[in-house]
Amino acid sequence: MTMAHLSSNDDEMTFQVAAQNLPPELLLMVLKQWLGQHRIVIDGSAHPHYTLSYSNPENIDPFATISRTSDAPSFIFQEYFRSRIRSWLTDAKEFSDPTTFYMSHLLMSLKMKDRIGWYYLPNQPWDAICQDPALSLSTKFPVINDHGAQYARMKHLSSLHGLEKIKLDFTAEQYFAMFDVAIPPFHYRDGAVAGDSLYRDEFCHGAGHFLLHTKELELHFGDAYKQANAWYDVQEAAWCETNPAWNYAEARLRPHVCDSGLVIDWILEYAWYGGYLQHIKTTTLTGDVQPWVREKWYDIFKRHAMYLEEHPALYYRIFAVHEPDPIDLETIGIDDEDEDEQDEAWRPQNHYPPACRCEVGCWRLRGGRVEEELEVKSWNEIERFSDEVVGDWMSGVVLGSL
Ligand SMILES: [Zn+2]
DSSP states (O other), rough: GGGGOOOOOHHHHHHHHHHHSSSSSHHHHHHHHHOOEEEEEEEEEEEEEEEEEBBTTBSHHHHHHHHHHOOHHHHHHHHHHHHHHHHHHHHHHHSSSSSHHHHHHHHHHHHHHHHHOOOOOOOOHHHHTTTTTTTTEETTTTTTTOOOHHHHHOOTTTTTSSEEEEEEEOHHHHHHTTTOOOOTTTSSSHHHHHTSSSOOOOTTTGGGGGGOSSSSEEEESSSSHHTSOTTTTTOOOHHBBBBBTTSBGGGGGOOOOOOTTTTHHHHHHHHHTTTTTOOOSSEEEEEEEEOHHHHHHHHHHHHHHHHHOOOOOOOOOTTSSOOOHHHHHHHHTTOOOOOOOEEEEOOOOGTOOOOOSSSSSSGGTTEEOOOOSSSOOOOOHHHHHHHSSSTTTTTTTTOOOO
């Protein structure tokens, strides 16, 4: 029997049978398992009236099942309420779409502000939402809008707002927008360039600001991130031109992009430059991330945490241990120009997206694992080649423009 394909009827049976047969301590474990993984959902279909809920999409109304289980012992009801509230307050909240991420934070800040605190947002485009007098938020259990009611139920967790721990699982484009990555051609805002299709959601740009009250952050670079490089959908002519010097079609389709290395490093450089991460106690990088990126940034996070410990003031220098240089990232290739050679105009599409030079190629990092190199059929073949070609057998191999 596979757990993943249980229908809701099977779920009910499982829980009902369990409730009738298991001793209490095992039944509590079943309850926890059966309630499953929850997600924040924002229903804005009745705009400007929003509903915030935290539920398991596979098990929308567990209470109905429990209350229909006539033999359910009463402690199960109590434990059900307790464990759902605790889960809302203490779980890491995972977001795979930016809208749910920023709207949940914004709405809680505006309508439950005794909980999460303020954000300092620019007028554009936020005033349209923030200043709307009709804006309203209702919440569904276990999100309790009434401050007093929540505190009465969970005194020891009363200082929590529920969004302390955040996991983001975004695409490359979404991370670029969120942390204001401005390498070419992303230094243009949406709509500034005709025919351009950079990330369209105006609200997502700079949305990293909504991490202001986050204490633990996981940035995940998984399937969503790896599905396409951030340049893939760029429509600007320069990235769609073919170049006879290249053995691939267009710059935006460049193979072997350093997406698990340089590109993640750049996302973090801009996130640091924007001051989006410095207040967060613990930041982890998961998914397909090159070891050198993890080492570099875990070292920065650690040194910054030590600096904060030594300077426990309200105001601190965000670049105390590391100061990003965005100009350096936005002009890669300019410094390399040979003065003696004929001056050729700098073409950013020759340098972005960046080709991979990592020890283990970024294209081999998938699903948190290192994939086999497909080009080479067997180890014997490598040995045979290296026997035949003595010396620098990589000379003459064109790796693409760098
Ligand atoms: Zn790489």
